[in-house]
Amino acid sequence: MKKYQLGEFEEIVLLTVGVLYNEAYGVAIKEEIESRLKRKVSVGALQSALRRMEKKGYLDSRQGEANEKRGGKPKRYFTITAYGTEALKYSQDVRTQLWNAIPEVALELKAV
Amino acid sequence: MIKRTADKLFRWFCHPDFYPDIKGDLEEIYKDRVDQKRNLTQVRYALDVFLLFRISLLRPIFKNSMIKDTGMFRNYFKISFRNLMKHKGYTAINVIGVAVGLAAFLLINQYIRFERSYDSFHKDPESIYRLTTDQVVDGQLGTRDAMSFNPSGKIITEEIPEVNAHTLTYNIGSQTIRKGESLINEESVKMADEHFINFFGHTVISGDPKTMLEEPNSIVLTESKARFYFGEEDAVGKTLHLYSSFDEDFKVTGVVRDIPLNTHFKFDMLISISSIKDVLEREGWNAFNYYTYLRIDDGTDIAMLEEKLIPIKNKYLNEGSSLFFNLQPIQDIHLNSSMTFEIEESGSKDAINFLEIISIFILVIAWVNYVNLSTAKAIDRAKEVGLRKVIGAGKKQLRMQFLVEAFLINVIGALVALIIAQIAAPAFNSLVDTPILGDLWKDLTFLKLLGLFTVVGTIISGFYPATFLSNFKIISVLKGKFRNSKSGVGLRKGLVVLQFATSIVLIACTLIVIRQVRYMKSMDKGMNTEQVVAFGNPETMPGDDDKYEEMMGVFKDRLLKESSITSVATSSIIPGGESDEIWSTSGGVKIVGLTDRLEATTYIQVVDNQYFELLDISFIDGRNFIKDNLLDDTTAVIVNQAFLDRFNLADQNVLNEKIQFGRDPENDKYNIIGVIKDANRTSLKKSTEPTCYFYDKVQINSLVKLSPKNVAIGLKKIDEIWSEMFPTATLEYSFIDDRFDRLYKEDRRFGAVFSVFSGFALLVAILGLFGLISFIASQRTKEVGVRKVLGASEPHIVGLFYREFIILIGVAALIGVPIVFFGMNSWLDNYAYRINFPWEVIIVAMVVVIICSLITVSARVLKVASLNPANTLKYE
Numbered sequence: 001m002k003k004y005q006l007g008e009f010e011e012i013v014l015l016t017v018g019v020l021y022n023e024a025y026g027v028a029i030k031e032e033i034e035s036r037l038k039r040k041v042s043v044g045a046l047q048s049a050l051r052r053m054e055k056k057g058y059l060d061s062r063q064g065e066a067n068e069k070r071g072g073k074p075k076r077y078f079t080i081t082a083y084g085t086e087a088l089k090y091s092q093d094v095r096t097q098l099w100n101a102i103p104e105v106a107l108e109l110k111a112v
Numbered sequence: 113m114i115k116r117t118a119d120k121l122f123r124w125f126c127h128p129d130f131y132p133d134i135k136g137d138l139e140e141i142y143k144d145r146v147d148q149k150r151n152l153t154q155v156r157y158a159l160d161v162f163l164l165f166r167i168s169l170l171r172p173i174f175k176n177s178m179i180k181d182t183g184m185f186r187n188y189f190k191i192s193f194r195n196l197m198k199h200k201g202y203t204a205i206n207v208i209g210v211a212v213g214l215a216a217f218l219l220i221n222q223y224i225r226f227e228r229s230y231d232s233f234h235k236d237p238e239s240i241y242r243l244t245t246d247q248v249v250d251g252q253l254g255t256r257d258a259m260s261f262n263p264s265g266k267i268i269t270e271e272i273p274e275v276n277a278h279t280l281t282y283n284i285g286s287q288t289i290r291k292g293e294s295l296i297n298e299e300s301v302k303m304a305d306e307h308f309i310n311f312f313g314h315t316v317i318s319g320d321p322k323t324m325l326e327e328p329n330s331i332v333l334t335e336s337k338a339r340f341y342f343g344e345e346d347a348v349g350k351t352l353h354l355y356s357s358f359d360e361d362f363k364v365t366g367v368v369r370d371i372p373l374n375t376h377f378k379f380d381m382l383i384s385i386s387s388i389k390d391v392l393e394r395e396g397w398n399a400f401n402y403y404t405y406l407r408i409d410d411g412t413d414i415a416m417l418e419e420k421l422i423p424i425k426n427k428y429l430n431e432g433s434s435l436f437f438n439l440q441p442i443q444d445i446h447l448n449s450s451m452t453f454e455i456e457e458s459g460s461k462d463a464i465n466f467l468e469i470i471s472i473f474i475l476v477i478a479w480v481n482y483v484n485l486s487t488a489k490a491i492d493r494a495k496e497v498g499l500r501k502v503i504g505a506g507k508k509q510l511r512m513q514f515l516v517e518a519f520l521i522n523v524i525g526a527l528v529a530l531i532i533a534q535i536a537a538p539a540f541n542s543l544v545d546t547p548i549l550g551d552l553w554k555d556l557t558f559l560k561l562l563g564l565f566t567v568v569g570t571i572i573s574g575f576y577p578a579t580f581l582s583n584f585k586i587i588s589v590l591k592g593k594f595r596n597s598k599s600g601v602g603l604r605k606g607l608v609v610l611q612f613a614t615s616i617v618l619i620a621c622t623l624i625v626i627r628q629v630r631y632m633k634s635m636d637k638g639m640n641t642e643q644v645v646a647f648g649n650p651e652t653m654p655g656d657d658d659k660y661e662e663m664m665g666v667f668k669d670r671l672l673k674e675s676s677i678t679s680v681a682t683s684s685i686i687p688g689g690e691s692d693e694i695w696s697t698s699g700g701v702k703i704v705g706l707t708d709r710l711e712a713t714t715y716i717q718v719v720d721n722q723y724f725e726l727l728d729i730s731f732i733d734g735r736n737f738i739k740d741n742l743l744d745d746t747t748a749v750i751v752n753q754a755f756l757d758r759f760n761l762a763d764q765n766v767l768n769e770k771i772q773f774g775r776d777p778e779n780d781k782y783n784i785i786g787v788i789k790d791a792n793r794t795s796l797k798k799s800t801e802p803t804c805y806f807y808d809k810v811q812i813n814s815l816v817k818l819s820p821k822n823v824a825i826g827l828k829k830i831d832e833i834w835s836e837m838f839p840t841a842t843l844e845y846s847f848i849d850d851r852f853d854r855l856y857k858e859d860r861r862f863g864a865v866f867s868v869f870s871g872f873a874l875l876v877a878i879l880g881l882f883g884l885i886s887f888i889a890s891q892r893t894k895e896v897g898v899r900k901v902l903g904a905s906e907p908h909i910v911g912l913f914y915r916e917f918i919i920l921i922g923v924a925a926l927i928g929v930p931i932v933f934f935g936m937n938s939w940l941d942n943y944a945y946r947i948n949f950p951w952e953v954i955i956v957a958m959v960v961v962i963i964c965s966l967i968t969v970s971a972r973v974l975k976v977a978s979l980n981p982a983n984t985l986k987y988e
Contacts, residue, residue, distance in 0.1 A: 055168075
């Protein structure tokens, strides 16, 4: 049984929200991921991941200011919750453990 | 523009909680793209919206639904469901009523559609006509024959421009074919010319459609027959040996898709008609034994075209011949025609129309039940309605509530109907004797109809109760003084009378059909067919008639030596066959010196001297044929009464007068040596055929009378002697009684279908009656209480209710009896030998309805009558 359910894309989004800290809203997250990972992110995929994680309790959100450019619609800022941080930590730990478990030889061979 | 549409779409499907900020994001991204002067920004916007269509972002279905104004819907369903669960008995009655009605309606409908779809699957069915032959004497239409002359199709196509294709076919009848060790009898074999496949547009699986029926001795098989004889290999190029009729090899030249059941022209095998080229040439314009189909340009006036056929007939037939060409649309053949020499027994249009009316009645009865039951429940619901109104429910909302309830009943009913129909499908198939129903849940038309009638049923059955129930006055309801109004009672009684009338009509019709069939089976046919077995003789060996006759003689002698066999006869046809089996001539006939030539069909049968004796057919006058009296009896003829009746000579002595056929005075004359009593060769639906009997020592069929005590031994002996003498031929015998039985198959089927559906109608009507009696009983609880206080006994009170229903049944009978009388009298008129209208049947039907309804009434009324008046009256 998995303790925290966190998909690969979800993890990236969650980390990016962390990176942006207080400035994490839809478009900002999208651009951040696109510039760092050099990959296209659709609004649909991003939004559904955000809402999913909000429902799971990894994210919290607050309504921000509206502006002309957004057609008078407010921004929604996301922040990581304590539970979200735990999930990220857990995921990182699992990876570290796995890294440590790989025999040196395998890595060397790969390097050759 | 694109952006605006995309926006609307997004707003519609997106969860409203998420909408503002996602919309803001979209907007911001769009503006960025515009600033960057990227192209196709609007399309990209729409694409983004499209990608936002994800389950986690969708609007939920009920709360804030995608469909407008549905806030109450969930509530309606919830309340309806609770109500249905609360009154499980009522719900069950309603659901069963709707389900049975719907199932019966849809099953009948399926059957009707099948019967009406005959020959509609051909390529362009409207333009296909069959060329038939009418006999018209002195402007009077006589015999209508489904057959035509073999050269006529070709000539007509050549001479008349509107006719652009033709095909010639012949019904050759069953053939014996060898498969491995065993001989197989193929019943459904036809012959056709090379145009046939393309003319009808049959799907060819293998072989060349243009040429497959060109060469003599070619045979085309259907897919399943090809698989039966040759397995998975390609059948084309293989050979089959046909024993009967030909005793020659036939080359398989094509395989076609199996023929659907809904055509009058069914075949498993198709032989090229050129295989009997010599017969075609010999018969030419002298005999019409063929089925010709023509393709006629769309929009042609058929009456005008038939006019144009008259010069053609005058050119090729004798001048002044009484035969006329007639064109019959192919789709009329199954239900709309009653011709002699039809390929297969056609259906009855009246029966189909009648069934349709029954099915509609059953369905309407089922809906009426719902109306009755739900308005009867009104008292239970009155307080609920009142309270809802107080809280602020509008009429529209209340109506919606009751409509949803009706919808739930109808939907559950439809599901149950589907289950009932599926379970009943095999029984139904055997009832109508055609496998027309398969898996119903895969049958799209069936499901569509089911869906359609669920919705229609909801509206029809739900509307009146919904209006009725939502119209209650708040104040009177909540004061507790609510009573059902009197006005609804009249309507409800009327509906019950309608149900009773339908039940009476259906029961009476069923009984009449059963009686007519029984009458025909038991009627004296003019001959004794008990323990008479008949079978086809082995085929003649070509060019060796003498030897064949000798062999058949030996065969007969050996049979007669057995103690279990009383006599043996031979005949050109076996009694109890279809109408087209007997030979006939339409060339006119006269008794020389006594009568003028009569242009009418005369039937011809060839028999030996044993035939009349074996079947106990009695002579009125004259004598039987005498064996080996060749000098006399090859020109001798025996006629039946019907033959003389037609000349109005019934009482005259016609012995030793001469019969002459045709118009040529040089034609042979036949000496009348005897007159026999009429004997019915085929179904009693038809009157006795005017028949001439000629003599021959050996004919193609044998009749054997077995001694009553040794039937089984007799059959065994026939089999033994046959297989010893004719090892290559198959013996297929049948009892003549069974053959006659089979002729009434159609009528029996009609009777069976009728009885089943009148059973359904009665069942549904009883459910409806239960609804009404519940309603009346609950309304009159207080009255019953008062009566009991004043000293009325329980039987007296029950009697009061009984009386009311007997009156209703009486009214129903007044409506139903004329319908039965006129309907069934005209149905009985289809039969040459019919029963008188059986009035006692009406009484039986009424008694059945009365008993059923009194039992139903008792079930409810006894409860009301036994209530303690102290309880029913305590609120007064």
